Amino acid sequence: MLQKKQERTTNPPFLDLAEFELEELEDTLESHGTKRFHARQVYRWIYHRGITDPLQMTDLSKSLRELLHSEFRITTPHVETESSSRDGTRKFLIKLGDNQHIEAVFIPDTPAMTFCISTQVGCAMACGFCLTGKMGLARNLTAGEIVGQVRLLATKTKLLNRSFNIVLMGMGEPLHNYDATMKALRILHSKHGLAISPRRITLSTVGIVPGLKRLLDEPLMPNLAISLHATTDAQRTKLIPPGRKYSLSDILEVCRQFPLTKRNRITFEYVLLAGVNDTAEDAYRLVQLLSGIKAKVNLIPLNPAPGIPFNRPSDLSINQFAKILAKRHLTISVRKSRGQDINAACGQLIVEGDPKKSAGQKISSLMQ
Ligand code: SF4
Numbered sequence: 549m550l551q552k553k554q555e556r557t558t559n560p561p562f563l564d565l566a567e568f569e570l571e572e573l574e575d576t577l578e579s580h581g582t583k584r585f586h587a588r589q590v591y592r593w594i595y596h597r598g599i600t601d602p603l604q605m606t607d608l609s610k611s612l613r614e615l616l617h618s619e620f621r622i623t624t625p626h627v628e629t630e631s632s633s634r635d636g637t638r639k640f641l642i643k644l645g646d647n648q649h650i651e652a653v654f655i656p657d658t659p660a661m662t663f664c665i666s667t668q669v670g671c672a673m674a675c676g677f678c679l680t681g682k683m684g685l686a687r688n689l690t691a692g693e694i695v696g697q698v699r700l701l702a703t704k705t706k707l708l709n710r711s712f713n714i715v716l717m718g719m720g721e722p723l724h725n726y727d728a729t730m731k732a733l734r735i736l737h738s739k740h741g742l743a744i745s746p747r748r749i750t751l752s753t754v755g756i757v758p759g760l761k762r763l764l765d766e767p768l769m770p771n772l773a774i775s776l777h778a779t780t781d782a783q784r785t786k787l788i789p790p791g792r793k794y795s796l797s798d799i800l801e802v803c804r805q806f807p808l809t810k811r812n813r814i815t816f817e818y819v820l821l822a823g824v825n826d827t828a829e830d831a832y833r834l835v836q837l838l839s840g841i842k843a844k845v846n847l848i849p850l851n852p853a854p855g856i857p858f859n860r861p862s863d864l865s866i867n868q869f870a871k872i873l874a875k876r877h878l879t880i881s882v883r884k885s886r887g888q889d890i891n892a893a894c895g896q897l898i899v900e901g902d903p904k905k906s907a908g909q910k911i912s913s914l915m916q
Pocket residue numbers: 671672673674675678679680681682718719720721754895896
């Protein structure tokens with residue numbers, strides 16, 4: 549028994565059930581000589597009840613519980629610290645199995661509760677206005693780690709069997725970790741698991757064109773938010789250096805192909821940077837670029853931060869920019885600051901130091 553325990557802690561080849569889609573779990577259990585339907589029971593324990601110790605799965609036979617306990621594991625990322633904002637926003641510093649850190653944020657907007665989760669440790673996109681971009685990419689998250697953030701937050705906020713929205717706007721570029729992200733969405737969607745509709749999930753991307761094209765063929769299509777942030781390719785390349793690979797016209801061409809009958813609008817995120825992309829000319833160009841697309845524009849006035857070489861525009865500039873879009877009948881919103889007092893913000897998360905050696909390091913984040 550002692551020897552078995554030591555193997556569980558020192559020997560990592562245990563299959564992790566948190567990484568399995570339902571069908572994979574059915575196949576695996578069948579290959580271990582058990583009935584496929586037990587996979588649905590296990591899913592219910594993990595996703596409906598938040599139980600990850602197989603020995604507590606009391607509607608399984610004793611022999612199956614022991615099999616799951618001895619042959620598998622169900623990994624859940626671990627909350628290292630939590631901070632709460634005056635406005636109800638809660639930020640979670642999450643430690644992964646290899647001691648890397650990510651952040652996830654709960655935003656309790658009424659009526660929609662929203663979880664903002666990460667898809668990578670760090671990010672390779674290096675957007676000039678984002679602290680996560682300064683980290684570089686440490687590694688991709690697995691599907692189980694992406695879903696694990698949702699399980700954690702749902703448990704922490706007591707929303708396990710209630711509805712909530714998910715935005716993939718934390719650390720990372722989801723389409724740069726395409727397979728794991730889409731697998732995570734399938735696990736989240738399983739009716740025997742959390743049964744989350746893709747309409748409740750928003751994937752935010754800088755516009756990786758091959759990824760967008762793959763997305764077009766996905767049976768499970770989340771809402772799409774494109775981080776546009778510029779109205780000319782030259783301007784955009786400065787803000788999102790890897791963006792030079794894909795022109796604005798290429799990105800918008802794919803956007804035009806999205807089946808918008810199934811979805812309301814594509815959201816275009818536009819971070820407003822004083823003197824960089826906030827002029828009236830930019831606003832008029834933005835209107836032109838988006839013509840013919842069922843679009844909603846989310847204007848995000850930057851909050852200045854140490855290490856970010858940009859400033860927030862004046863309220864007057866923000867209003868003038870917004871008015872030009874609104875007069876041309878674009879649906880717009882101006883993002884409010886949430887959780888400012890706890891430094892919690894989508895896409896503005898950073899591991900201090902070298903993320904590739906980030907064991908035990910702190911993550912901080914900036915609010916916009
Ligand atoms: S804004 Fe998003 S895509 Fe750009 S560096 Fe930050 S996390 Fe990556």
